[in-house]
Amino acid sequence: MKSVLVAVTVLALAAPVGGGTDGFRPGAPGIGDPAYPLDGNGGYDVRHYDLDVRYEPATDRLDGRAAITATATQHLSRFNLDFIGLTVDEVTVNGRAAGVRRDGDELVVTPARGLLKGLPFVVAVRYHGIPETFRVPEIPLESRFIHTDDGALVAGEPESAATWYPVNDHPQDKATYTVSVTVPDGLTAISNGVPLATTARDGWTTWRWAATTPMASYLSTLAIGRWRVDRHWHDGRQTIIAVDETLPPTLADDAVARTDEITDFLEGLFGPYPFEANGAIVDRHDPLLFALETQTRPVYPASFFGDGPNPFDDNLVAHELAHQWFGDSVSVRYWRDLWLNEGFAAYAEWLWSEHNGFITVREWFNLMYDSPLDDALWTPPPYDPTGATEPFRISVYSRGPMTLHALRLTVGDDAFWRIMRRWVVEHRDGNAGTEDFVALAERVSGRQLDGFFTAWLTGSVKPPNPDPLPPGAAKAAVPTIRNLHR
Structure with a gap:
């Protein structure tokens, strides 16, 4: 009976386009995000990426195979994948050769047979080339696929995944991953999640990783190089910390070594750590001018x-670890909701700072609040409900956490912490927007808060300060604030 069921399932996976089955149409070339209209794609939902890449740093060439398991969310005649720069050698859908063409950074795939709504399908893509690096020369800054002196590093927001594999590149379509990376002997390849078997043959080593919890594509990472690696178990999961071996141990090792300690502190605030592994990647590459919350393995x-123990270094680690809850587990629905990532992580950083005996939450709040209204810390506001404007702005890191502190003072500690913990539980492994958070805050607190959130997130004037410092209170940390934006 099993063989008959398998045969029926295979036949049902695809139907001839126009061959007696009506309603087949192309998937949308974008997922519908107002800020980035062509990010992501419509018509399907990815369940799993199985990636197998080989990278040669000497030539910067990457050869890859991607097997993408997805489910059609409509009767599909064709669909798009986000894919930047690399040359496509072959595409199959359910084992049959598919039509493929380029449309800018979109890969347009036409399967031999239409795909039926609600049924799974598998897209296999073979490709090769030199991955593109995004550069801002005047800063100078590099992101996405970064070619380093001893290998490569992938990190970038809102986009990076499409530079090394075909993908539905938007946080709304999370998936699990298995990643195999083959590199010359002597190099280590690190990705997200837990390590699997490592094998060596003919001068090459293959490193295998699995991210078993759904992950937004921009949070996937690849770090190839020579690392000082610490692997240990903590609270039933592996912590894997990789530091560029050319760095002195006194620089970053002390801060990232506090990863478990800081995670434990954040668990006490927000609930259980949401993933199967933890860790850090610290790379020495001058044009890498940002940290990123790549899932289970933040990049720094x-x-x-700074050299030696430094509370600002610890704050940086706290910020990226807090993102594992806010941004990674609970991801934005659209990029206009970015303050739900950065504002929450920045507030967690303030809480760690106070716990660590450094700057108190009240002091952080007032350092931000006292900046002039025309300063980037205030203007433009952190949230544009239309999503039409650039969401990456400094105010998400300042007015975002100020909004949370003001909310805490408005509804009281008991309601505030119930709001924060329920937010994590209700949207774990999913997506949510600002309207969802406002509704939750009102439901838990029993208060009408539309006016409050409008004033703090979109208003053009400063709301009254609910927690002022006494006159003459020290503000010695002001010069450091601008170095904290990431």
């Missing part, structure tokens, strides 16, 4: 750390 630039 060496230049963000």
Whole structure:
């Protein structure tokens, strides 16, 4: 009986386009995000990426195979994948050769047979080339697929995944991953999640990783190089910390070594850590001018750390670890909701700072609040409900956490912490927007808060300060604030 069921299932996976089955149409070339209209794609939902890449740093060439398991959310005649720059060698859908063409950074795939709504299908893509690096020369800054002196590093927001594999590149379509990376002997390849078997043959080593919890594509990472690696178990999961071996141990090691300690502190605030592994990647590459909350393994630039123990270094680690809850587990529905990532992580950073005996939450709040209204810390506001404007703005890191602190003072500690914990539970492994958070805050607190959130997130004037410092209170940390934006 099993063989008959398998045969029926295979036949049902695809139907001839126009061959007696009506309603087949192309998937949308974008997922519908107002800020980035062509990010992501419509018509399907990815369940799993199985990636197998080989990278040669000497030539910067990457050869890859991607098997993408997805489910059609409509009767599909064709669909798009986000894919930047690399040359496509072959595409199959359910084992049959598919039509493929380029449309800018979109890969347009036409399967031999239409795909029926609600049924799974598998897209296999073979490809090769030199991955593109996004550069801003005047800063200078590099992101997405970064070619380093001893290998490569993938990190970038809102886009990076499409530079090394075909993908539905938007946080709304999370998936699990298995990643195999083959590199020359002597190099280590690190990705998200837990390590699997490592094998070596003919001068090459293959490193295998599995991210078993759904992950937004921009949070996937690949780090190839020579690392000082610490692997240990903590609270039933592996913590894997990789630091560029050319860095002195006194630079970043002390801060990232507090990963478990800081995670434990954040668990006490927000509930259980949401993933199967933890860790850090610290790379020495001058144009890497940002840290990123890549899932289970945040990426940090060496230049963000000072020599020896430093509370600002610890704050940086706290910020990226807090993102594992806010941004990674609970992801934005659209990029206009970015303050739900950055504002929450920044507030967690303030809470750690106070716990660590550094700057108190009240002091952080007032350092931000006292900046002039025309300063980027205030203007433009952190949230544009239309989503039409650029969401990556400094105010998400300042007015975002100020909004949370003001909410805490408005509804009281008991309601505030119930709001924060329920937010994590209700939207775990999913997506949510600002309207969802406002509704939750009102439901838990029993208060009408539309006016409050409008004033703090979109208003053009400063709301009254609910927690002022006494006159003459020290503000010695003001010069450091602008170095904290990431």
